[in-house]
Amino acid sequence: MAACATPPEDPVARQAFEETNDPLEPLNRYIFDVNLAIDELVLTPISTMYVEGIPEPYRNGVRNFLQNLSMPVTILNSALQGDGENTVDASVSFFINTTAGLGGIFDIPGNFDEEPRREDFGQTLAVWGAEPGPYLVLPLIGPSDVRDTVGLGVDIATDPTTYIFSPTFNYVTTGVTAVQFRADQRVEYENLKRTSVDFYATLRSLYRQIRQQQINNGDLDASTLDYELSGVDDFDTTDDSDSAESQ
């Protein structure tokens, strides 16, 4: 029971508790702290060495190779979502990069309006109408939710690389993906960590917004700001101090 948060009785606090949708928060925060420690002890030094020790063209080659390796999952899930264009684009891209791009090391620009988007089974479940469920922090992996955790399992099970390559190869590529991701995000990540009042809550919010954007396929016009502005938005903003007191 210690792992579960107790719902509050006050209506505003109760609504906030439900919006946060993180009933396992105490346990999640514990795993989050462990992940942060591992990040600091292992991932940060390795990704720093990686950035400093390996010239950019080689790092781009590694990034391209890993991205190409994830394409079969994208192709399958684009098809499951009924997205014909992305299925075709991803298939063409995978074929060209694997052959002419020497196993994906070189990203051969295709004749696409936009590069194929990455898709996964978590996104497919969302498109099919599944709710995200409570927020979860997975050991080593980090932010997730119930839907994405199920999605991750299905992605591993349906990914041909799981069966084609040896477990060692798969561990190494997973590790390198983590290092690469951390290296790409290091400036923004460090800034956020340094300036956040509650880093855990900030990442939880960012994770959900970024996933929603991926589910919407980055359509900027589709999401017309679903965050709550009502209630506080009717303020007469020219007379700030009075309007607040009259509430």
Add this chain to the structure above:
Amino acid sequence: MIERRHILRSGLALVALTAAPSVALADQVEDAEAFIEERGNKLLDILGMAPGDARRDAFRDWLNGSFNLNLIGKLALGPFLQQATPDQLEAYTKAFSDYIVVTYESRFDTFTGYNLQVLRGRPAGSKDSIVQTLISYGNDTFNVDFRVRQEASDDLDVIDVMVQNVSMLKTQQDEFRSVIQRSGLDGLIDGLKEQTAEIEAQAQS
């Protein structure tokens, strides 16, 4: 014939009536686009200044002239705003504004070398416009949308920035809600003050 003309005339009147607010909205959107363009250029000028107190003051003026920090602070509280006492609200507004200023000052150097291109704007609600821009930074480009509020005094202010559809206001709402749930509004005010002091200390070291 007369009847048809009558219908035509009332039709035109109807078009004129419904068009009036959309003309006003179009003006509002155009003003917002021009505002973002002007603010973006102004920031480039400030980034070009020699480091020092003059640049810091210019950046603070720019920040206050571009964003309505009082309103953003209130929006960030969400439903908890209504539970705040006047004293708490005053302390919070000050703490929030100080926190935002030091946060962005500490990131000042990371803004160098950007290029902003205003794409288009669209209305959002009766008072706001969303101005879509493309910000390029080295080899990377980002879609950055600014939510611009037209105040009753006709002043314009940014109240939210969305980077690739991730809203900074929404993130702050979620973060603050979490802090308030754990330690109340006073806990949030203390947390903001502590974080402000910590960021300032890091900047000096």
